[in-house]
Amino acid sequence: xxxxxxxxxxxxxxxxxxxxxxxxxxxxxxxxxxxxxxxxxxxxxxxxxxxxxxxxxxxxxxxxxxxxxxxxxxxxxxxxxxxxxxxxxxxxxxxxxxxxxxxxxxxxxxxxxxxxxxxxxxxxxxxxxxxxxxxxxxxxxxxxxxxxxxxxxxxxxxxxxxxxxxxxxxxxxxxxxxxxxxxxxxxxxxxxxxxxxxxxxxxxxxxxxxxxxxxxxxxxxxxxxxxxxxxxxxxxxxxxxxxxxxxxxxxxxxxxxxxxxxxxxxxxxxxxxxxxxxxxxxxxxxxxxxxxxxxxxxxxxxxxxxxxxxxxxxxxxxxxxxxxxxxxxxxxxxxxxxxxxxxxxxxxxxxxx
Amino acid sequence: xxxxxxxxxxxxxxxxxxxxxxxxxxxxxxxxxxxxxxxxxxxxxxxxxxxxxxxxxxxxxxxxxxxxxxxxxxxxxxxxxxxxxxxxxxxxxxxxxxxxxxxxxxxxxxxxxxxxxxxxxxxxxxxxxxxxxxxxxxxxxxxxxxxxxxxxxxxxxxxxxxxxxxxxxxxxxxxxxxxxxxxxxxxxxxxxxxxxxxxxxxxxxxxxxxxxxxxxxxxxxxxxxxxxxxxxxxxxxxxxxxxxxxxxxxxxxxxxxxxxxxxxxxxxxxxxxxxxxxxxxxxxxxxxxxxxxxxxxxxxxxxxxxxxxxxxxxxxxxxxxxxxxxxxxxxxxxxxxxxxxxxxxxxxxxxxx
DNA sequence: CCTTGTTGTCGAAGCGCTTCGACAAATTCT
DNA sequence: AGAATTTGTCGAAGCGCTTCGACAACAAGG
Numbered sequence: 001x002x003x004x005x006x007x008x009x010x011x012x013x014x015x016x017x018x019x020x021x022x023x024x025x026x027x028x029x030x031x032x033x034x035x036x037x038x039x040x041x042x043x044x045x046x047x048x049x050x051x052x053x054x055x056x057x058x059x060x061x062x063x064x065x066x067x068x069x070x071x072x073x074x075x076x077x078x079x080x081x082x083x084x085x086x087x088x089x090x091x092x093x094x095x096x097x098x099x100x101x102x103x104x105x106x107x108x109x110x111x112x113x114x115x116x117x118x119x120x121x122x123x124x125x126x127x128x129x130x131x132x133x134x135x136x137x138x139x140x141x142x143x144x145x146x147x148x149x150x151x152x153x154x155x156x157x158x159x160x161x162x163x164x165x166x167x168x169x170x171x172x173x174x175x176x177x178x179x180x181x182x183x184x185x186x187x188x189x190x191x192x193x194x195x196x197x198x199x200x201x202x203x204x205x206x207x208x209x210x211x212x213x214x215x216x217x218x219x220x221x222x223x224x225x226x227x228x229x230x231x232x233x234x235x236x237x238x239x240x241x242x243x244x245x246x247x248x249x250x251x252x253x254x255x256x257x258x259x260x261x262x263x264x265x266x267x268x269x270x271x272x273x274x275x276x277x278x279x280x281x282x283x284x285x286x287x288x289x290x291x292x293x294x295x296x297x298x299x300x301x302x303x304x305x306x307x308x309x310x311x312x313x314x315x316x317x318x319x320x321x322x323x324x325x326x327x328x329x330x331x332x333x334x335x336x337x338x339x340x341x342x343x344x345x346x347x348x349x350x351x352x353x
Numbered sequence: 354x355x356x357x358x359x360x361x362x363x364x365x366x367x368x369x370x371x372x373x374x375x376x377x378x379x380x381x382x383x384x385x386x387x388x389x390x391x392x393x394x395x396x397x398x399x400x401x402x403x404x405x406x407x408x409x410x411x412x413x414x415x416x417x418x419x420x421x422x423x424x425x426x427x428x429x430x431x432x433x434x435x436x437x438x439x440x441x442x443x444x445x446x447x448x449x450x451x452x453x454x455x456x457x458x459x460x461x462x463x464x465x466x467x468x469x470x471x472x473x474x475x476x477x478x479x480x481x482x483x484x485x486x487x488x489x490x491x492x493x494x495x496x497x498x499x500x501x502x503x504x505x506x507x508x509x510x511x512x513x514x515x516x517x518x519x520x521x522x523x524x525x526x527x528x529x530x531x532x533x534x535x536x537x538x539x540x541x542x543x544x545x546x547x548x549x550x551x552x553x554x555x556x557x558x559x560x561x562x563x564x565x566x567x568x569x570x571x572x573x574x575x576x577x578x579x580x581x582x583x584x585x586x587x588x589x590x591x592x593x594x595x596x597x598x599x600x601x602x603x604x605x606x607x608x609x610x611x612x613x614x615x616x617x618x619x620x621x622x623x624x625x626x627x628x629x630x631x632x633x634x635x636x637x638x639x640x641x642x643x644x645x646x647x648x649x650x651x652x653x654x655x656x657x658x659x660x661x662x663x664x665x666x667x668x669x670x671x672x673x674x675x676x677x678x679x680x681x682x683x684x685x686x687x688x689x690x691x692x693x694x695x696x697x698x699x700x701x702x703x704x705x706x
Numbered sequence: 707c708c709t710t711g712t713t714g715t716c717g718a719a720g721c722g723c724t725t726c727g728a729c730a731a732a733t734t735c736t
Numbered sequence: 737a738g739a740a741t742t743t744g745t746c747g748a749a750g751c752g753c754t755t756c757g758a759c760a761a762c763a764a765g766g
Binding site for chain 4: 001003004005015016019020023025026047048050051052053054055056057
């Protein structure tokens with residue numbers, strides 16, 4: 001193994017000089033710098049991470065906590081994770097992967113042993129037991145998601161409430177007066193998962209604002225689940241003409257089911273989704289969707305971490321604006337009710353779920 | 354920050370004694386051990402990872418390289434990743450996430466700086482440029498997947514060739530004489546991705562062994578892609594009655610398309626998949642499938658790494674036996690050809706793609 | 707010309723831990 | 737009983753790096 005001492009000897013300078021060439025923390029003459037860099041290159045020197053961490057109290061490693069729940073959408077998580085890694089590498093940092101099931105102990109461990117410099121947490125719940133721990137930790141942290149009480153914490157996320165609202169507005173602008181919302185599986189709401197609740201709230205308040213009928217259901221990621229969800233929605237809102245889907249796994253089944261019953265999209269039923277863009281495109285009917293910009297969220301999270309690391313933490317809640325991409329799945333509301341429903345009272349403001 | 358010196362003082366012993374209590378590398382009297390453990394607990398001592406790594410030349414961190422390709426199935430990768438983390442934690446190790454796009458440089462970096470103790474690489478290609486680097490690295494590594502020339506390397510994977518064969522056997526045992534294979538997207542094969550090629554090879558040789566007609570196609574993960582793939586398969590093998598799908602994203606579309614054209618599953622067409630079990634279940638028709646045991650593969654990979662770490666590397670290729678779960682999507686071959694096809698010559702051994 | 711800075715380099719003191727050799731004390735063997 | 741082990745503990749030497757203070761050498765200011 002080549003050490004900094006080897007480089008110093010080879011270059012005919014002192015160890016500290018080599019170190020300063022590497023860190024740039026003191027000025028070095030052009031001549032010396034060249035000699036040192038040549039030696040580094042010739043010897044193939046790579047500084048030892050452990051020694052560095054010990055001496056500088058910086059590990060240059062970020063912890064990333066990913067949920068391990070079967071009801072989470074894995075592709076989205078994976079996109080986040082790789083996005084975080086890519087962004088972190090751009091700032092000379094590496095990423096340590098932690099799973100949810102280590103829970104609070106995992107956070108304490110990586111921070112307490114100084115394995116990492118900072119922590120990024122995904123899939124935050126409204127009242128998450130981890131946020132108290134994070135506040136106390138002597139290590140900056142950034143949440144992807146927004147808890148009920150975000151004071152003192154840095155958070156990034158898509159503005160899911162606005163996203164829900166934007167979908168409602170889009171459909172209302174097309175003349176729809178009766179909307180349904182297909183959400184995540186029930187446990188996701190019961191846990192108080194931040195993004196799921198915020199979208200639903202955004203949907204509901206926008207529907208109220210626009211004065212349209214609105215109903216919402218949770219939905220299991222199976223064909224049966226989607227079938228039930230759609231049936232329930234229609235029971236609650238008989239003249240349903242527009243559905244907003246915030247559930248990646250429900251999208252494909254929904255399209256099938258609707259098609260199988262002989263309804264046309266968007267002529268009989270308009271569909272708008274909230275999901276990664278790529279997902280909305282590769283479906284038999286390209287689906288209008290509010291993009292979940294996973295990469296951008298990841299990049300923001302890393303930038304906030306880096307900022308916290310060198311200028312001290314500030315408790316910012318950064319919500320990215322939603323962006324609606326209109327495709328073939330949404331269109332003008334049908335003139336008469338699409339099914340046998342009573343088209344008489346189109347804007348009965350329905351009960352919320 | 355509490356250091357080992359604080360603990361030693363608090364317990365009234367020397368630093369080395371505390372260290373030996375922690376490592377168990379020398380015998381300690383029960384009395385001393387208790388005192389030390391109490392002090393550790395009272396002070397909330399957590400050893401500094403960097404110092405440890407420096408002194409012991411062990412970082413207790415594993416690198417995991419995940420592919421970042423859009424044509425890879427993300428859920429499967431995510432399952433691998435969490436499986437590796439969970440298994441690693443059971444052995445007191447953490448996992449550093451590297452993405453493919455750092456390539457060979459990433460491997461050199463983590464090994465050269467002693468950031469990690471060992472490397473696990475996913476999505477290996479037949480002639481992967483990384484394997485040469487891995488061989489030279491002074492750090493053990495385990496591949497998930499099997500390259501063309503695995504000598505000197507440790508590899509784990511599902512026995513995809515056997516999996517392909519098992520699917521063929523299952524269908525042949527049910528009386529099918531004309532089989533199709535729907536594979537990954539074309540680029541996956543072009544890259545020489547290990548698992549994709551091995552499955553295809555297993556399919557082909559089993560079909561030959563059983564003397565049945567067989568055709569295979571690559572398939573894009575979109576409805577159009579699947580539609581084309583099915584059409585191509587039927588063109589090559591007119592009296593097709595059984596399809597083997599090695600492409601998670603093609604499964605749901607395929608079921609739709611078949612259903613939409615009025616064919617019954619499995620009465621007109623049997624379908625067998627190679628994918629994670631969970632995926633095969635949550636479909637409108639539960640699909641017979643050879644499980645991809647992601648967690649078990651991950652566990653094996655970590656165990657091989659651990660073994661290499663304390664007993665030296667041995668270049669084992671460990672292939673896990675496939676396990677077929679029979680569900681509703683596969684059944685006896687129809688007595689007459691299902692479509693307008695010529696049922697005359699059922700075992701024309703078709704050309705391979 | 708002497709002070710006052712600047713600039714570039716060096717030596718040495720850690721950072722917190724592991725581990726080796728030493729060595730009393732306790733145990734076992736002749 | 738004395739020699740030979742074994743057991744439990746300690747001191748100290750690193751591991752490879754960062755960083756602080758010191759200090760020549762040289763430039764600029766009065």
